[in-house]
Amino acid sequence: MLSSMPGNDASRVMKLNYVICRATGFGRFERWAMVSQEVDHAVDSDQLRHPAGGRREWLSTLRYGLIVVLLGYLAVAYVVLPLGWWRYEKRHPALTNAPTLTHTKLGIPGDPLNVGFVGSEEQLIKAFHAIGWTEAEKIDLKSSVGIAESTVLDRPDAVAPVSSLYLFGRKQDLAFELPVGESARQRHHVRLWRCEEKDDQGRLFWIGSVTFDERVGLSHTTEEITHHISPDVDGERDGLLNSMLKAKQIEAIEYVNDFQPQAQGKNGGGDPWKTDQRLGWGTLID
Template identity: 40%
Template sequence: MASRRSRASRGRRMLGGVAALAIVYTVLAYMFVPLAWEFFSKPVFQSPDSAPRLTETADHHAGDPVNVALVGSEAAVKSAMAAAGWFPADRLGVESGLQITADIVLGRAYDTAPVSRLFLFGRSEDLAFEKPSGTSPDQRHHVRLWLFTPNAEEGDPLYLGAASFDRGIGVSHETGQLTHHIAPDVDLERDNLKADLVKSGHLQDSDIVAGFHHALTGVNGGGDPWSTDGDLWIGVLRDAP
């Protein structure tokens, strides 16, 4: 009986130790490290006089390539993306980080799972959307969008975006947080988003800026290679109802 109680006590201590390690990891990865990046890392401000081609990480490594643009108000973007079957991503934080970790482990859907932050114009994305692929959030279609023309006198708002497909989960080399690794063919995601918006009926017009990218291959801050034909797709959205 004493031996049984001893084993049960050791089991409880082990579970307590695992729980404590999980709490320490979560606090470090999702609270202290992001705050440290905020303090020590100041993204270089990029003038909106010319459209940037690549996003960047908080420590100025190259991120994912810009490959889409949407013309329309924030309301029009949100309405069109919802009609196209894309969900707004939750903000990255402790609660959402724990939820996506649990859902990946348990194979549960998380349609509004957070995305890691990338920077353009010296700030993180203004909007982010995703479309699930399967029942687990370890694979998904997603796009980050940055407002490029914020003033009404400059015409209709223009959002520049980086669309890519998350092929699986891994650990960030920068923060230790769980993060996604993208599939190399970013053009496929650009075209997938275009097709979804066409089907939604919210697309008024579209165009292609050929040769937008001069470098057709690269590696993002997570070490993921990408390739593109160099074209930027622009979608003009109808006004939100």
């Protein structure tokens, strides 16, 4: 074993062994003399097998290896892990055990929740107006007639109502839309619910579902006239958040990975949807 060590290391080991033997009374000096001769022989043999240049190269490689390991440890311990914990702690407490799906009035699973905002109701309304979205009207006789005329006669209706979905035992608190084309057949729209929890700064969290109505037709489950959504709910999520960021209405875009327990499903109208299972959110700017 000693013969496999570089000469200086083997010599140090044997000298340490001698000190231990003297301190403990174990062994005699004569034994040390015999071992010392073995060490000298090992050193001489090592010098023959490993010239000075080879030893220097070996030590240099070892030194650089230790430096790399040390730098890796420092990066993980003082940068990666603290950043990960900071991002986790930065999350709004409402995201802990948050629901993942809306439901219809009959309790049928609705659209998946995929977006959220931190801030007040006033900030939220201002932010949507800044990117050209308008508040959807409440469903009543007048608004129902209006959306029917818009759909059939190709008339604009920027405030057409959206159907009610439920979360926390109530229908959406706010709904916004952005029409596409000349009627209410196609539109981007989002439903939002106010969560009860506040963060350490007293700010609310609004969780919602943003989808794209791509056509009007009969519900696959109830046969009622309804909008059918595009299955690409992630595209709607990212489009909305990027519009908010570009308009300087949110600080940054954050994501909660694995928020949705499943990557695909169907809503209350029988429309399929698919997702990368992330919820995107942002903190509103005053």
